[in-house]
Amino acid sequence: MHKLKLKHLTAIRWFHWINFPLLCLMIWSGILIYWAYPVYHIGPLRFFPKWLFAALGVPFRLAEGMALHFFFMWFFVINGVLYVAYTLISGEWRYLVPRSWSAFRDAWQVVLHDLHLRKEAPPQDKYNAAQQIVYFAIIVMGAGSVLTGLAIYKPAQLAWLAALFGGYPMARLIHFVLTIGYVAFFIMHVAQVILAGWNNFRSMIIGWELVKDNE
Numbered sequence: 429m430h431k432l433k434l435k436h437l438t439a440i441r442w443f444h445w446i447n448f449p450l451l452c453l454m455i456w457s458g459i460l461i462y463w464a465y466p467v468y469h470i471g472p473l474r475f476f477p478k479w480l481f482a483a484l485g486v487p488f489r490l491a492e493g494m495a496l497h498f499f500f501m502w503f504f505v506i507n508g509v510l511y512v513a514y515t516l517i518s519g520e521w522r523y524l525v526p527r528s529w530s531a532f533r534d535a536w537q538v539v540l541h542d543l544h545l546r547k548e549a550p551p552q553d554k555y556n557a558a559q560q561i562v563y564f565a566i567i568v569m570g571a572g573s574v575l576t577g578l579a580i581y582k583p584a585q586l587a588w589l590a591a592l593f594g595g596y597p598m599a600r601l602i603h604f605v606l607t608i609g610y611v612a613f614f615i616m617h618v619a620q621v622i623l624a625g626w627n628n629f630r631s632m633i634i635g636w637e638l639v640k641d642n643e
């Protein structure tokens with residue numbers, strides 16, 4: 429027999445699903461801004477070659493990109509601050525924060541288990557150790573994006589903040605690398621959600637998950 433079990437609180441679900449389109453808007457408007465000075469590359473490979481900018485219709489939209497970026501960042505910040513505050517007040521943070529360094533060993537075992545190289549998965553609570561590390565990291569990354577963003581938004585008024593990140597160019601680089609990190613996280617996260625199946629995905633929408641009677 430199966431029964432329904434509450435997995436994700438309503439507020440957490442709202443914060444999660446509001447964050448998704450907001451992050452997309454931040455990345456999109458960020459690309460519109462990046463076009464004006466697209467310095468980053470790996471060897472000869474530019475992150476966004478000219479033809480890609482042209483194909484996406486990005487050129488000459490710097491002012492539009494800045495307006496969108498600086499408008500939506502407030503909602504991104506408010507949603508993020510409320511989410512963190514809520515996890516602290518509700519106690520949900522306990523499921524998200526890795527308990528000790530042994531989380532890294534457990535996370536490695538989760539990876540081996542997912543790759544079918546290890547039979548048993550380490551014991552877990554709501555999230556396994558790999559999820560805890562990644563979810564916790566993504567929250568810290570969110571804070572990093574806001575702080576580096578503020579540093580490069582107002583580098584004169586907030587010179588101390590830019591200095592804290594090693595100066596303006598370094599703050600800009602960290603801001604950019606964090607964005608690449610979100611894209612990498614997103615690909616991995618959605619792949620895991622697909623692998624975990626409908627029951628797990630649905631629980632992030634309705635809150636409840638179908639579990640065996642004895643769970």
Ligand code: HEM
Binds near residue numbers: 515621628631632
């Ligand atoms: C199509 C996009 C997305 C889908 C389908 C999705 C789906 C899900 C699902 C099903 C869970 C619950 C996992 C579980 O119970 O094992 C979850 C949790 C989570 N997701 Fe996503 N997600 C998406 C986008 C994002 C984005 C863009 C971020 C952040 C950058 C994000 C960050 C998180 C975090 C931090 C949690 C843990 C939430 C908590 O319990 O407090 N997700 N997601």
